[in-house]
Amino acid sequence: MTDFQLVDLKPKPADFRSDVIAGLSAAPKTLPPKYFYDAYGSKLFDDICQLDEYYLTRTEVSILNDNAHSLDELLIYPSSIIEYGSGSSTKIKKLLHSKKIRRYVPIDISKDYLHESAKALSRDFPQLEILAVCADYTDPVALAEIKLKEENNKYIFFPGSTIGNLEPSEALELLKNTKNLIGSRGKIILGIDLLKSEARLNAAYNDAKGVTAAFNLNILNRINHELEGNFQIEKFEHLAVFNHERSRMEMHLRSREKQTVRIGDHSFSFQQAETIHTESSHKYDLDLFEQFVTEAGLKMQMCFKDQNSDFAVVVLGRQTASFEFY
16 A cells, blocks of 8 residues: 655644634624634534535535546646645545546645545555645645646646635635646646525525524634633524625624623624624636636636536636537
């Protein structure tokens, strides 16, 4: 069995307290969505992915499975495939069976989780060289540190419509940095959630079982337990709405009444119905998205959609090529 290598680029640790204090001091109030994911929050998100209303995960997996052969055909031997925010590396497994891939490079900010995932993958895919990189993939300095032999055969895998959680300026900057990483013949395989009816979107983020609401509210529990906060959770409610102007779903926590909350020595006043913005999830029109990636110096070369056009897996590259729908 081929072992794996883990490289720790020592990503700057998040400062939970400073980020929370800064976000709640802003106008309007915000909290970074990365703090959803403590152990309980991660479990809740796994539960969300199984909900009938939450189409994103199962639709993307279905697209990847149905089009694995076409995706394999675009690879050039020998290839390296780099995954941003790899987590458990579940979605990429279908692609890793390709004989054209020599090296898999999962990038994740959680060193312990990355180590366990890489160890499991080394058992499942003994033919692969696995170079696990503990880093923040949004950091261009970290990306520049990833030196691979297949300089012109590098493929980026970025699933889950995670790019939709970034502000457009942040997403554009990430795509520009990624373009520099892939070289002249590389590609970016990117999952994006497509624009659809508001009713369909609202159902996905306001599920009948209240799992998404619990996931959103859990960030207040984290603040209470880890930062000496005194949020009374029952005095806040989950709110998910579609912002037409910015073409995105927004998650908020809305105060049910006028109140004051303390975190250590800091106090924060809330008016009734005032909200804390916790997450944005941009939904894309394909034509507009194609124009957007052009700003990054990229071109949409392939597009795989499900039959309902709920989700798309797109292939971006530098080379001029025909545009294909599947």
